[in-house]
Amino acid sequence: MLSSAGRRAFAALARPTLRSDVAFAFRPSPAALRRLLSALAVLEQRDGKLNAGSLSAVTAAKQLGGSVHGFIAGSNIKAVAEEAAKIEGVEKIIAVDNPAYDKGLPENYAPLLVENIKKGGYTHVVAGTTAFGKNVMPRVAALLDSQQISDITAVQDDKTFVRPIYAGNAIATVESTDAVKVITVRGTAFPAAAVGSGSAAVEEGVDPKADSPTEWVSEDLAKSDRPDLATASRVVSGGRGLKSKEDFDRIMLPLADALGAAVGASRAAVDSGYADNSLQVGQTGKVVAPQLYVAVGISGAIQHLAGMKDSKVIAAINKDAEAPIFQVADVGLVGDLFEKVPELTEKLKKAQA
Ligand code: FAD
Numbered sequence: 001m002l003s004s005a006g007r008r009a010f011a012a013l014a015r016p017t018l019r020s021d022v023a024f025a026f027r028p029s030p031a032a033l034r035r036l037l038s039a040l041a042v043l044e045q046r047d048g049k050l051n052a053g054s055l056s057a058v059t060a061a062k063q064l065g066g067s068v069h070g071f072i073a074g075s076n077i078k079a080v081a082e083e084a085a086k087i088e089g090v091e092k093i094i095a096v097d098n099p100a101y102d103k104g105l106p107e108n109y110a111p112l113l114v115e116n117i118k119k120g121g122y123t124h125v126v127a128g129t130t131a132f133g134k135n136v137m138p139r140v141a142a143l144l145d146s147q148q149i150s151d152i153t154a155v156q157d158d159k160t161f162v163r164p165i166y167a168g169n170a171i172a173t174v175e176s177t178d179a180v181k182v183i184t185v186r187g188t189a190f191p192a193a194a195v196g197s198g199s200a201a202v203e204e205g206v207d208p209k210a211d212s213p214t215e216w217v218s219e220d221l222a223k224s225d226r227p228d229l230a231t232a233s234r235v236v237s238g239g240r241g242l243k244s245k246e247d248f249d250r251i252m253l254p255l256a257d258a259l260g261a262a263v264g265a266s267r268a269a270v271d272s273g274y275a276d277n278s279l280q281v282g283q284t285g286k287v288v289a290p291q292l293y294v295a296v297g298i299s300g301a302i303q304h305l306a307g308m309k310d311s312k313v314i315a316a317i318n319k320d321a322e323a324p325i326f327q328v329a330d331v332g333l334v335g336d337l338f339e340k341v342p343e344l345t346e347k348l349k350k351a352q353a
Helices: 004-013 030-036 052-062 078-084 104-122 131-144 245-259 267-271 337-352
Strands: 015-021 022-024 038-042 067-074 093-097 122-128 151-152 154-157 160-165 170-175 181-185 201-204 234-236 262-265 292-296 313-318 331-335
Touching: 022 067, 038 052, 038 104, 038 131, 052 122, 052 181, 052 245, 067 078, 067 104, 078 093, 093 104, 104 131, 122 131, 131 181, 151 160, 234 245, 245 262, 245 292, 245 337, 262 267, 313 337
Parallel strands: 038 067, 038 122, 067 093, 093 201, 122 181, 151 181, 234 262, 234 292, 292 313, 313 331
Antiparallel strands: 015 022, 154 160, 160 170
């Protein structure tokens, strides 16, 4: 690992040097980069299962060019740490076994992560743009006096990153000179790192056992046997056009079943109580990029598009031929959803029979 003096020397070396009107950009060789850069990928786990968003974070961490370690914490962590050790391209897993870290409470988790970042002398810390990442990483950045680089969609080099801004209407390229770069990664922009052939060593991390005033009380989870919205290859989403919760369930759930799809919703549908807010797709909901996205009774507001416009194929059903959703749709059906969707569902079921 690099000392802080070493990191400063490297930063000075890597910075472009301007002489008269000619810029010389010194880039260390890949071998030198591997020695100078080290990334800690934060691995989320829930009930002993690795989160897919964390595996995308590992892929982004690998693209930085240095060594990659994984960090995992929670109770009975041994089994999931051993699973994490099989992630391809990860050299070491730092594991902390303590139930205080099970739910990823930022007040507990951020000081833990910071202690381990400092101990390992990492140049980068990378997590998914998940609820956990959005909750914990800003606090980590503040504790490290770094400016967080949020929701990146590409790594240009070890200090330059691409991220969408203004709900995806502009793309910013940002460069960070912070000693420790704190990064969150858009899961749909990086494939999940493969788990299987890796053989990382598992090492016990430091546990500051911070005396936090915050404790986990309970959670109320919406349970579903359907595919997970964030990672499903097919998503069917309903909007305000569904008119009621009863109609949302009556129209959308059989369509989802016929397609083997996850169910999503617009914010208007969520705010009207038609769907649970964990199903919201968009700027303030989940960002999805499935193979197929079917938008039913959704107008296509910019904030909704921010969460689904990178889907491979977009199909839209709307009675208004001028609805903006048709501008991003590959396939459009203008008509009354209460007629068209049950008809489509029947046809899909027949085709599968
Ligand atoms: P509407 O815009 O009301 O559209 C309903 C559509 O249904 C219409 O196009 C209509 O033609 C069609 N329709 C009605 N009846 C039928 C029928 N019988 N058959 C066929 N079609 C029919 N929105 C999100 O979705 N996700 C977000 O994350 C999000 N974040 C936001 C963040 C901010 C800061 C703000 C300001 C807004 C955000 N919004 C978000 C809200 C967004 O601006 C829109 O209000 C919302 O997306 C509209 O949802 P909708 O398309 O379901 O409803």
